[in-house]
Structure formats: structure tokens, C-alpha cells
Amino acid sequence: MRIQAENAVSASPTYGLKSVVLKLASASRPAPCEEASFVANAMIEEVARRSGLPFTIVRPTMYLDNLLKPSARTEIVQQRVFAPPIAESQRIAWTSTDDCARAAVTLLERGIDAGDHRIAGPESVGGGELAARIGAGHGAAGAA
Numbered sequence: 001m002r003i004q005a006e007n008a009v010s011a012s013p014t015y016g017l018k019s020v021v022l023k024l025a026s027a028s029r030p031a032p033c034e035e036a037s038f039v040a041n042a043m044i045e046e047v048a049r050r051s052g053l054p055f056t057i058v059r060p061t062m063y064l065d066n067l068l069k070p071s072a073r074t075e076i077v078q079q080r081v082f083a084p085p086i087a088e089s090q091r092i093a094w095t096s097t098d099d100c101a102r103a104a105v106t107l108l109e110r111g112i113d114a115g116d117h118r119i120a121g122p123e124s125v126g127g128g129e130l131a132a133r134i135g136a137g138h139g140a141a142g143a144a
Contacts, residue, residue, distance in 0.1 A: 009051035017052040019113035021104040039124045054113035060100040061120045062092050067134070082134060088127035093120035 011018060024041040033039065048055045066072060066084075075081045087090070100119045107117065125133070 005047040022057045026080040057116045064094045082125035094125040
């Protein structure tokens with residue numbers, strides 16, 4: 001992953017890029033953090049910083065799109081189970097891949113090449129609330 005990140009930033013000026021947007025996993029964690037995705041994020045950020053190429057970061061919260069994966073759809077629709085690996089009490093302002101992409105494009109169009117931007121939905125919901133909304137949207141209120 002480090003080699004890919006280094007190749008990307010070193011090739012960027014060759015292809016006329018003046019800045020980049022890094023899409024990283026959700027909120028950063030204080031170092032040291034042993035969670036693999038956050039270790040990878042920190043490594044990619046460091047590669048970008050060392051490159052001198054201007055960059056901005058978008059950090060989406062959890063993607064609602066994850067619920068469209070075949071395994072999740074089977075659980076929700078056929079088995080009528082909603083059990084993401086998240087504490088039920090944890091509140092998340094879910095977002096979508098489309099919202100994250102629109103945010104990245106907006107930053108590029110506006111020439112914003114610095115900062116750390118959290119991409120989130122308008123409202124945080126706990127597991128039970130999200131399950132109830134999914135059930136209601138699926139025509140089975142309370143089927144979580």
C-alpha cells in the first residue's frame with residue numbers, strides 16, 4: 001500500500017495534477033492505534049505530507065451502501081436480521097459513497113487543497129433507530 005501511495009503522489013505532477021484528495025477511513029485515531037485501517041491511513045497521510053503535493057482529506061463515516069452487499073441484503077431481507085458489527089448504542093451519521101464522491105469533487109472544483117473533512121449524514125442514529133428505519137422502509141416496521 002505504501003508503494004502504491006508513493007507511486008501515485010510521485011506520478012501526479014507528471015500528469016499535471018496540482019493537488020489530490022485522499023479518501024481515508026472515518027475519523028482518525030490518536031497514535032498509536034493498532035487498528036489496521038487506521039495504521040494504513042496514517043501511512044498514506046505521511047506519504048502525502050512528505051511528497052509536498054497539496055492535498056485534502058475526506059473521511060466518510062459508515063457507508064449505508066455497505067447494507068447493499070449481498071450478505072447484508074440476505075440478512076436484512078430474507079432472514080429479517082440487522083446485525084452490523086457495531087455497538088447498538090453507538091450513534092453514527094451514516095453517509096453514502098455518492099455523498100463522499102460529491103464532496104471530493106466539490107473540494108477539487110473549489111481549489112481546496114488542505115484540511116481534513118468529515119463526510120457524514122445529517123443525523124446520528126443508534127443501531128436500534130437505524131434498524132427501525134430500515135424496517136419501515138422495507139415495509140416491516142419493527143422487523144429488526
